[in-house]
Amino acid sequence: MSAREEIREYVLKTPPGGIRRYDHDALCDLLGVEDRSRVIFEQGVGREAIVRVYPSNPLTDMRPVRPDDLRMDADGCVRIGAYFDDEPLPFRLFDPDTGNAQRGAVFGTTGAGKSRLVQAILAACKQNNIIVHLADLKHGQSVPEAKGQTATHVTAQYDTILMLRGLVAEAERRMTAYGALGRSGFVIGDPDPLMYGIIDEANRLLEKGAPFRAEAATLIKELGRTGRSVGVGIIIAAQAGDLAELGGSDTLRAMLKEGEVILLRWSSSMMRQLVQDGLLAKGEALQPIPKTIGRVRRVRRYDAPAAQSANKANSQGMLYHLTGGRPASMARTYMVGSTAPTPGFDPVILDLYGPTAPPGEPIDLARYVTVKEAEKGMRPRAGALPTTAPTLPDPDPAEAPQTPQGPPTIARRILALLPPDGMSVPDLLEALNADGRGTRPVRRGTLLTTLSTMRDRGQVARPDETGLVRPLPADQLV
Structure with a gap:
């Protein structure tokens, strides 16, 4: 039978x-x-x-992941595992109907299989020519094989903040460029590639007491809110008892409702939070995922022989895809890497990445060190900080190289218009809309967002008591 x-x-x-x-x-x-x-x-x-x-757990014997599983299909999905009835488990990296990158999160307790799943996602991105900027906040130990496989690879919290600033700046650059072109959506490779920021062990960055918690939550929320429409996505993998530990539940609630949410082994408080936040529909019931698969230990009589479980397999990789088509159906990731620990880099995972160089260029972290941080001696580990403050773009439009994306950015136009003694925000807005260098009017909100980014880069000072915005020389500290 x-x-x-x-x-x-x-x-x-x-x-x-x-x-x-x-x-x-x-x-x-x-x-x-x-x-x-x-x-x-x-x-x-x-x-x-x-x-x-079932005669035995249907997810016990899962086959290894194959390169063809990680090839993006016409729906922008890769296959990372299977449900208990063998139906493939999809994970969307791109939505061709809307042109959106994705917002994603992988939650689970220690040993639940988060990092192996992250390895599969990273390998899928590389295979599909998606640029990845990666933060491995377990000092590089969480996904060690990913070193050299992504455009940017950081392991420190401050470097991660600089990386996130760079991703937000790239999203803003694309928004400005696409607006100038009259384009409302993102098209892969025309002119920009699909890009992701991926943070493994994100709980270390977002937990209470973390030094950059507030800014990290803000930057991740900004990428989730605006980056997706211009092809800049964000994925986090985290251990957490509930969403409030990750910078506040309101930070992630809206971001995750329409993204890709994977839940591995969880805590009861996390489950309650997911239901309260609407990530799991009321009435849905999830079967618990045990740490080991096999018979439960029963109370037995004194001197009675102990019953041995016929199956003590670990449940690593068992999960629920909460935002998929079957949110209450148990699934499991395909096996990623060797079944036993290796003394060095896992050769099976390295083969999954392949021998080619990763797509894209690394983020210049030093560019996103604020002048105040430089004054304090803060600098990225991944690169040397210049001895002077970050260099300003040339404010002279005649010398500014024109890009195929269209007219100069709003930031470059601001630097060209600002006199040394400053200008008020209303006057600056009026000047921008009269300079003849844009294809559509600049709104006040867009101007304020651009000025905020320029302040972070050390390009303009905060308005003084007179309300004037002033340009900063490259050697001036604030």
């Missing part, structure tokens, strides 16, 4: 709206099954639910 024929299936009628409370242990006891992982509950359509009892 085949394993398929041994599966027991029960179709249940549920109350209107589906199952709102679900006790998996009680269900297993009712069915007389000690190995909880063999019983799969899935809410169906309307008032129907299905319970399947």
